[in-house]
Amino acid sequence: METIQSLRGQLEALRATQRVAIIGTGLRAPGGIADREAYWQALAEGRDLTNELPEHRRRTFADDWDGLLSRGGYLKDVLDFDAKFFGISPREARSLDPQHRLLLEVVWEAFEDAAIPPASVAESTGVFVGITSQDYRLWADGEPSSSWLIGNGHCFAAGRIAYTLGFQGPTMAIDTACSSSLVALHTACRALAAGDCDVALAGGVSLVLAPRSTAEIQRTEALSPDGRCRPFDARANGFVRGEGCGAVVLKRLADAERDGDRILAVIEGTGVNQDGQSSGFTAPNVLAQTRLIESVLASAGLTAADIGYLEAHGTGTPLGDPIELEAARTALGSPRRTWHVGSVKANLGHAEAAAGVLGLIKAVLCLEKRRIPQQAQFETLNPRIELGDSGMTVPTETVPWDSSAGRCAAVSSFGMSGTNAHVVLSSSDSFERVMSPATASGFLVSAHTESALRALAIRYAVRLSEADYPAFVYTATHGRTRLRFAAWIKADSAQEARDALTALGNGTEDPRMRMLDSAEAVPSEAPARAVLSLPTYPWEKVTYSIRPLGVGDT
Known part of the structure; x- marks a missing residue:
């Protein structure tokens, strides 16, 4: 008996080291969304944030967009960048992939949201970035320069963040297609558990800057011909491409509690696996997805009854949605409770390498607000989806999170490459706990x-x-x-x-x-730590483009 108790104690201690706190976020989403509160409002209202392809992008490649499905979740002003803030020359900025530029700004905002100056944790911070697209490479005219080389390779997306902010922990870019950013999060959590770093930045980015990748995807017939993404719905006919960027600042939970950080959510467990031999190279595998969910729950010491909400991969494809929900029903279903499933892709489109982290931030907000947003673009359940007595439901309106449904949220992200990722989150009691300083003068x-x-x-x-x-x-x-x-x-x-x-x-x-004066010290002692989300930095952006834009563009 003593041996069993000792082993249980060791297992609980190991699980404790694997629990990770999310202490800051940064994001960009279609519709001009640049902070968590605006993101939540759009989700709670079930807004469709997709739009038509920005005209200057269409003009940049002239007739190449003809015949392509161009509606998607596009960001505004993706060529604009505050290069001077980051000490980057105009010439280098023009050669720098706008995805790399966007990551720099969003990462900076994530650290501001965590109330941690990057320089204060530089030696112990790791960077893990999901990135897939390389559309900007196609903008090059003539022979690329050396700055063009280091401005567009995937590895340089993560490396530039570390170089610019002085981070010296493990740094890497990860490409597993659509699951890239959630795989990056998993890798970051493993690095924290192993002691490779004490702070980790995990995130992803995706921009649609050239028609070639859209043409290649369109040939797979995976895109919605009417430009609407309808996960789980009977009218589902494919996804629309989306853009976005998200980043989260992570610490080991014990360290975050010790340091008095505001904890937005707790990562209870993460996992990654591969489909292996399915019905086709890009086809999902229901058995692999089921095993992944079950293995993450087991490693975190949780059961299906703990999951009250699943942020699904949910691309709105006739093949993918039924397979995914079959796996979720098998791993999480129970006739004794009602739990919810949703997909942010109905609001934003499929943000590809950034999809996982944007879904994660949605789940964090659900835990914070204790509400489940209505599923946009949903009317009638896809007849190929069997819910049975699983208790799973798709919310048609924004509803309170019933505590009897389960206290945790789960997030799934499945890559076209076959690499699957799954994360389980719980809320933190410390989110509302404010350690107020005695004076504020x-x-x-x-x-x-x-x-x-x-x-x-x-x-x-x-x-x-x-x-x-x-x-x-x-x-x-x-x-x-x-x-x-x-x-x-x-x-x-x-x-x-x-x-x-x-x-x-x-x-x-x-x-x-x-x-x-620049050398003058702040005239006060540091009070007790108390973190509040403040407005993001007012970037002073200039348009940098390697190609001339259309008339009227800058």
Whole structure:
């Protein structure tokens, strides 16, 4: 008996080391979405964020887009970039794949969201990036330069993040097609458990910049001919291509609790496997998917009854959806409870290498809000899908998360390459726990340029509230990198702070605000750690393109 108890203790200790905290996120999604709250609102309202191909992209390749299905979940202004902020010359910026540019900004925002200046953890931070597309390579005219070479290779997407921010932990780009970003997350969690790094950045990115990849996908007949992605629906006829970028900052759970981090969610377990020999090289394998879900639950010490929500891969294809839900029904089904399944691809399109991390952030929001968003584009269940008495349901409206359904969320991401990934998350009691400093009499505002400083001051003024003021003071002063231009705001209340910030933003004088010299120390002791989501950095972007754009473009 003592031996059994000892082995159980060792198993629980091992599981404890594998639990990972998500402490910050950054994202870009179609519809101008650039933060978690806007993302949640779009999901809760069931909005379709897809659109037609931006005209300047179509003009860049002239007639090459003719005959292609061009509706998708496209981001705006993907050629725009704040190169000066990252110390990148205009010439190098033009050669740099816009996916790499986007990753730099979103990663920076993820660390700001975690209230961790990157330089403070540089030696122990690893970078794990999912990336597949290389459309920008096709924009080259003439012989590529050396900057073109290192601006477009997959490995350089992760390497540039580490180089720019000084990270010295394991750094790699991962390409397993559609499952890339969730495989990157799995790899990051393994690196943390092994002690290879103490902080990990995991994410993915995907942009559709040239027609060639769309033409190749269209030949597989996987794209929806009417440009709508309808996961699980009887009208499902394929997916639409989507764009996006997501990043999460991770720590071992024990370290995050020790450091007083705000924990958005806890990763209970992750897993990766391969379809092996299925009915075709790109065809999914129901047995492999089932085994993966079951193995992740087992390794985390959980059961099917713990899963209340599954963020499915859910591409809206007639073949893939029935196979995936059959695997989910087998691994998670129970006649004694009602649990939900959804897919963000109905809102965004299929963001390919970024799909997994965007689904993950959706699951984090479901845990935080304790609600399940309505499934967009869903009316009638696909007749090929058998739910039986599994308790699985597709929500047609945004509903409360019933605690009896299970406390955890699961996320699946299946690659066309056959590589599958699965993650199980739980909520954290520490999300609402605010460790407020005793006093809040002043804070720092800083930016790379004077104009960005003014813009950030206005964003801060809009965000401020009395209830959040102590956490605001800590996050603004100690949770963000001090940059070239800095101002100190001495204010005892949120209202005083708003007035001073407004003056700073408008370029007027206020006795509570003064500019700091670059070498001048912050005039306060660090209070207790209290993290608050603040507005993202006001990037000052310039359009960088290796090819001339259409008339009227910049």
